[in-house]
Amino acid sequence: MSISSSADGLARTAVVFDLDGTLVDSEPNYFEAGRQLLAGVGVTDFDWQEHERYVGISTAETLAIWREKYGLATPLDELLDEKNRRYLELAEAGTHAYPQMRAFVERLHARGVPMAVASGSSRAAIDAILRGTGLDALLTTLVSAEEVPQGKPEPDVFLEAARRLGVEPADCVVLEDAAPGAVAAYKAGMRCIAIPYVAATADDPAFATAGLVFRGGQREFTAAAAYDWLAASRPAD
Incomplete structure (x- = not known):
């Protein structure tokens, strides 16, 4: 599948979101x-x-x-x-969607960037949360750990997300808040933006594999900074 976007750095990019602690404060x-x-x-x-x-x-x-x-x-x-x-x-x-994450999703959607959610939660939980936050209109490709052989830190959910989007793993960028998810992204051969949910884990070696780390977690994350990094980043050839 050929991915296109009006931002040059996003020409071969799909974005895969973890759900809990990344998109929403669940x-x-x-x-x-x-x-x-x-x-x-x-x-x-x-x-x-x-x-x-x-x-x-x-x-x-x-x-x-x-x-x-x-x-x-x-x-x-x-x-x-x-x-x-x-x-x-x-x-x-009631589940709270992080405002800057919502802004990031909306910006990527406006640019036509393919997106998916890949989570360790049940499919029922994913559906309920996205529906409750209104993000279900923008995020329609969903993968639960229930649907793959192994959950994180194994790469199965991310690889399945890439398959369902019709893209190569190397063209995907994962957003993750937890070390097991960062490990899974690395094993999947995907780039990673890390937003540690637990501040004490920011120095975990797993996050060292991420291309961009917001060490202050959601307090530091901004849609603009993540988007600018995506636009400047390139998949490995």
Whole structure:
């Protein structure tokens, strides 16, 4: 597929967005859903600091870790259904899209740049969040970790996004807030713009592979800076 854009640096570029912590501030909802689920099985000391350990890891993989860590007897599929149910209730009540990310998506859409969302969240969660924020009108190519063999840090979701967009992985730029996602982008052979959600992870070696890092996270990210970098950046030949 030949990608065209009125900005020369975007002539061979597609953009793939992570969802949680990148496009939208959904981590508080994930934390609360997880806290409620664990409290229901007697784990009452789960706090935000512990939650940050799982940022960027798919829900299914997080729950698999919890089953072993907390000795949970409930089958994984039942835990997944319960976590997703609780999360969707919270997400549909209100999820905040980062204003500068929305501006960036709108600018790319106006330029005709192909875009996709590739997330560790369930497809139901992705649909609900994009619908609730109104971004569903601009972002229509979606990939959930449920639809590929392995979640991040493996590259499967990003490679599937490129396939669905009809572009080469090398022509894609990934936006990610978490180290596992930056690793996945690198493994996929894609460029990366990193916006660390957890400030303490900004020095993680995984982010060193990114072409552009907003070390201050969403407080530092601007649509103009990201767009200018894209316009000046080139895919590897």
